[in-house]
Amino acid sequence: MEEQYAIEVSNVKKKFRIFYDKGNDLKERILFRKRNYYEDRWVLKGISFRVKKGEAVGLIGHNGCGKSTTLKLLTKILYPDEGEIKLSGRVSSLIELGAGFHPDMTGRENIYTNASIFGLTRKEIDTRLQEIIRFSELEEFIDNPVRTYSSGMYMRLAFSVAINVDANILLIDEILAVGDTNFQKKCFDKLREIKAHGTTIVIVSHALEQIEQICETSYWIENGLIKDSGTPKLVHDRYLKSMEEKRNQQLTIQHEEEQKPEEKPELPAFCEKTAIRMGTGAVWFTHAEMQNLQKEKQYIFRTGEQIRLILEYETETDGLQGNFGYGIFREDGLHCYGTNIFIETGKCIALQRKGRIEILFRNELLPAKYFLDIAVHSHDGIIFDDIRQVLTFAVTSEKQDIGVSRQETTFSWG
């Protein structure tokens, strides 16, 4: 291995044996021999990367993509089926905190046990003891049995031991969520300090911004392969975008499934099957549809995108005046917006036997699932037709702003 690298992973593959129906004892093995089938599942299909000494890298990817397996291979808990992993120096892993803690022993005794599992000698532990206790902020409790600790105290002690091992390589799995916010910040600062001292760090996390803050490189693992790597922020943007697209696909599928028949007879096909209809029926909607500006039917809109709402109606009565309106509710019932022709223009419109209304609005709502309500009233408030939850739609956004709807914001400074 070249001098400058601390970790070298070359073309590593790992498979797990998945038993469909594991018959473990002899009876089952003989009686159900055919059932004893298993499948080799390749969790890692050939991963290679190198980490320079003193560098920090992040591994990202959705659940089950193989990032935790990679970390376990690095710690040598698992061994690769193919390929090679080389590490130089002492490795400490923050994968399992508080390994070997004995509840009846004191905090101090447990520090010795726990640190010894990381391969420290008694002398080494002695020199670190004060720092470990100081960092854990457990000075008053250190000679009490660990079983009297709160879970937060327990984790603080465990973290303090693990992080004070002075490893050359530190492997971290999703555990920067220790204790309260203060302690978390402290842990993070400590990580930076350790890194500044030349420790190589590998982090597996879903907290992308943490990786962005500390790592030089991010590896995006998908289906057991490295899909993308580079500057964390850039990789993460691409990763988030792809996750977004996947979610949208699912939403569309889900939406179409929800649209499938089994509707109540009184509800026409354009309505969601959960819709609720009211009104005298003097005027009735025959169609409702949400479109994008290109006049294509659409259920998913971005924040800031223009939405066209098409409503069609029929009536058998001549000379009616009507007031059309729509309302938007968030999935949790929050009334986000509502307006009608009278509010917007100050008058109602004369209805024909068959007519069509086009409503154009700019969607400023933030990502969530929404319901659309439509209604047509008479000029004096008699409800002709009112369909609650006639359509559902979803909003997505690339921006991370939060709340109900977007407020166009500019920052300036000088």
Next chain:
Amino acid sequence: MEIGKELYAYREMIFSLVRKDLRGRYKGSVLGFLWTFINPLFQLIVYTIAFSFILPSPIEKYYLHLFVALIPWIFFSSSLQGGANSIMAAKNLVSKIYFPREVIPIAYVTSCFVNMLLTFVIIFLVVMISGVGLNALAIATLPLIMITEYIMALGLALLFSAVTVFFRDMEHILSIITMAWIYLTPVLYPLDMITNETIRKLFYLNPMTAVIEAYRDVLYYARVPEMNTLLVSFLFGIIILIFGELVFSKLKKRFAEVL
């Protein structure tokens, strides 16, 4: 040899596991660590009463005859049975953290060993009180006997702890084996009770025979054991240890996947 270096680096882990085991065992009980001595003491008292009044034995001071062999045997059999289960019992550590896996069975056997050493305090006391007396030259061979037994127990614990992970029935098979093994070793009776010459020779194929005999020579007869047989046992122990470690190192890579 790599493993030796690594185990040396992890020596504190072995010590702390042994400490944890020895102290954790009686933690919370009123008498605490004293139980380590009380247990064998009462065991001895029971044997003395039983074999003096209920089931008198023609062997002189049978309780001592039995006791000096039984304590080492208990060390051996508990190392074998508990040691075989040790990796399974340390599942959480093994599947979550890296350390040389040998640490676990080593710590287990060592903790049994230390327990035996502590019991030897009682044995020495009884040996002196009973009037047998201690032969200094004989006592000098005791470390060799103990080390021989230790490496045999360790070799087997390594072997079976690794095998048990993949073949869980081993645990139950071993309990039967150890049950039978105690009768194939002169623990409960002296070897010369077996009158058939051929069968008696066969007993020496059992490596534990020489070890138990040696203990009895030193502590019951107060004489130096036969060194040749002891050395053969020692070499045999080394072979078991090497074989156990070979199998263990082969199997240990897949522990985390199976546990």
